[in-house]
Amino acid sequence: MAALDGIRDRIEALLTDSDATTAARYPGEAAGRQPVHSVYVPADTFDADLPARWGAQALEAVEQGGGIGHLLQVHGLVSDESEVATIGQLVLDKLAREPVEDLRIDFEDGYGDRGDDAEDAAVAAAVAAIGTAQAAGTAPPFLGIRFKCLEPDTRARGLRTLESFVTGLASGGLPDGLVLTLPKVTAVAQVQAMVLALEALEGPLGLPNGRLGFEIQVETPQAVLGPEGSALIGPMIAAGAGRVTGMPYGTYDYSASLGIAAAYQSMEHPAADFAKQVMQVSAAGTGVRLSDGSTNVLPVGEQDEVDAAWALHGRLVMRSLRRGFYQGWDMHPAQLPSRYAATYAFFRGGLADVLLRLENYLNNTGGAVLDEPATAKAMAGFLLRGLDCGAVRGSEVPFEVSALRRLLGHTG
Structure with missing residues (x-):
């Protein structure tokens, strides 16, 4: 029997309210466009x-x-x-x-x-x-x-x-x-x-x-x-x-x-x-x-x-x-x-660097920078902001917008 088996229920009970509060107060970044x-x-x-x-x-x-x-x-x-x-x-x-x-x-x-x-x-x-x-x-x-x-x-x-x-x-x-x-x-x-x-x-x-x-x-x-x-x-x-x-x-x-x-x-x-x-x-x-x-x-x-x-x-x-x-x-x-x-x-x-790093990340091909999932999300957000305001043209981004939104956890 593992040492923690006997207290798993107590841990769950202790953290249940905290989990709910955190989920309610920190739902993540808002979906959709933000004006500049x-x-x-x-x-x-x-x-x-x-x-x-x-x-x-x-x-x-x-x-x-x-x-x-x-x-x-x-x-x-x-x-x-x-x-x-x-x-x-x-x-x-x-x-x-x-x-x-x-x-x-x-x-x-x-x-x-x-x-x-x-x-x-x-x-x-x-x-x-x-x-x-x-x-x-x-x-x-x-x-x-x-x-x-x-x-x-x-x-x-x-x-x-x-x-x-x-x-x-x-x-x-x-x-x-x-x-x-x-x-x-x-x-x-x-x-x-x-x-x-x-x-x-x-x-x-x-x-x-x-x-x-x-x-x-x-x-x-x-x-x-x-x-x-x-x-x-x-x-x-x-x-x-x-x-x-x-x-x-x-x-x-x-x-x-x-x-x-x-x-x-x-x-x-x-x-x-x-x-x-x-x-x-x-x-x-x-x-x-x-x-x-x-x-x-x-x-x-x-x-x-x-x-x-x-x-x-x-x-x-x-x-x-x-x-x-x-x-x-x-x-x-x-x-x-x-x-x-x-x-x-x-x-x-920052466009060329972000495009290269995101391509390496999405294709799991490595590269000069080893990006964490959180950084990949930030780069996806960067691209979406650039597209939304008109700084970046859609033809310049070799990824589907839906793939970028999935990185951010947005399904809509």
């Missing part, structure tokens, strides 16, 4: 043509700024001349075809307090514009609203906007890529309140339980470290009861809350990196997707100012990607060229 950015626009500026208008303005900025080759080469994003041509054309095609991947209609900081009548009218206008865009097939793949936070002063207005928006959209069918952003979260109880609100909306609207998810915007110190000295992001995700889809980082609110001087508020400040590392560790394996913040240095003005802003933005985008933050936040049409240029350079720069 979010674009926030004040609610009163949104209409059905806004994405196309941003794309046209982005293309105009490229032309006036010396062309896409200038952006790629002068700022050091790509050195190989053939790749300059390839990436340049892909970026131009993207700006013409799908300039905005994720659009957030902002009723919070970007909109302010304009009174109930004005905000109610803006909500109704946004719902109508989304309907127009959906009917025309021009709506971005992901879109939604950021409403006012659940702090006492803005709670009633935020919930009113949330209810009006969701109710209005539901009458014509909710977009598949609907995103609801809850800002300035300071307590786990606010996440629980959000869950209650969404549950209360789903029933009367005839929506299936769990249809409405939301993002938690991490832009307060209290969201990162609670009053007892414990990290609260994990408990917030758990309190979301499977409804939390993402966590975007808010560069400027978070930095200002820590007393960092305006000149030093940045996505790459050590305080920002600390918050994002806590986010990254807390969200790993939960299916909650992370997004980095923004830079408020815009590529406008004289050529040297445009070049400097593009270089900064491109470097920050590349920095985020290398650290595992595959989404960011853009504030101006002229940031779209540097967003896609840096993103495409990232995915194409």
Whole structure:
């Protein structure tokens, strides 16, 4: 008789609850596409043509700024001349075809307090514009609203906007890529309140339980470290009861809350990196997707100012990607060229190596790098992200997409 036979039942009993909790809280990475950015626009500026208008303005900025080759080469994003041509054309095609991947209609900081009548009218206008865009097939793949936070002063207005928006959209069918952003979260109880609100909306609207998810915007110190000295992001995700889809980082609110001087508020400040590392560790394996913040240095003005802003933005985008933050936040049409240029350079720069290593792994043929299953999953995810955003063409990948999804454990 083996030494452990007598206690196997006790081991199973000890671990049963733990197994169930782990399985519920860590279901694995979310399936499907993640946008590479979010674009926030004040609610009163949104209409059905806004994405196309941003794309046209982005293309105009490229032309006036010396062309896409200038952006790629002068700022050091790509050195190989053939790749300059390839990436340049892909970026131009993207700006013409799908300039905005994720659009957030902002009723919070970007909109302010304009009174109930004005905000109610803006909500109704946004719902109508989304309907127009959906009917025309021009709506971005992901879109939604950021409403006012659940702090006492803005709670009633935020919930009113949330209810009006969701109710209005539901009458014509909710977009598949609907995103609801809850800002300035300071307590786990606010996440629980959000869950209650969404549950209360789903029933009367005839929506299936769990249809409405939301993002938690991490832009307060209290969201990162609670009053007892414990990290609260994990408990917030758990309190979301499977409804939390993402966590975007808010560069400027978070930095200002820590007393960092305006000149030093940045996505790459050590305080920002600390918050994002806590986010990254807390969200790993939960299916909650992370997004980095923004830079408020815009590529406008004289050529040297445009070049400097593009270089900064491109470097920050590349920095985020290398650290595992595959989404960011853009504030101006002229940031779209540097967003896609840096993103495409990232995915194409690692493409040849990933294709070779994945081929060796899938065919069990060995090679110079002995990859673990976890690394193979990461490479499959890399390729799928590149395909989703347009950085990689399907003809360049000698594997079936279904095989890549199987590596990630996705069956759909």
